[in-house]
Amino acid sequence: MKPLSFILGCRVEQYLRAHRVFHALERTDMLRVLRGLVESGKIKLRVTREYAPEEVAEAQRALMAGGLRGRPVIVF
Incomplete structure (x- = not known):
């Protein structure tokens, strides 16, 4: 698996760890953290x-x- 910085084009390893989709969907707290990072501008989509x-x-x-x-x- 490639590092998130390569995939997203920015340094985010300090905020996130990669998880398989089915696991993340079970953990809505992870999705809330991701949403917060996007809304704050720390991750650009x-x-x-x-x-x-x-x-x-x-x-x-x-x-x-x-x-x-x-x-x-x-x-x-």
Whole structure:
């Protein structure tokens, strides 16, 4: 597994440890900590575009094509 600083493009190891998704979903306290770090600006999320649920296929095509500077996000 690559370090979080490589994945997120910033130094966050002092705040977070990597956990598998299924474990993090069981621990909502971890998600609250992550949310707080994002809201405080300590972690910057790179979002290339927000898609409606009806546009999932378009989001998948953009992701598979590559070259995105950020992640496509499905907004429900």
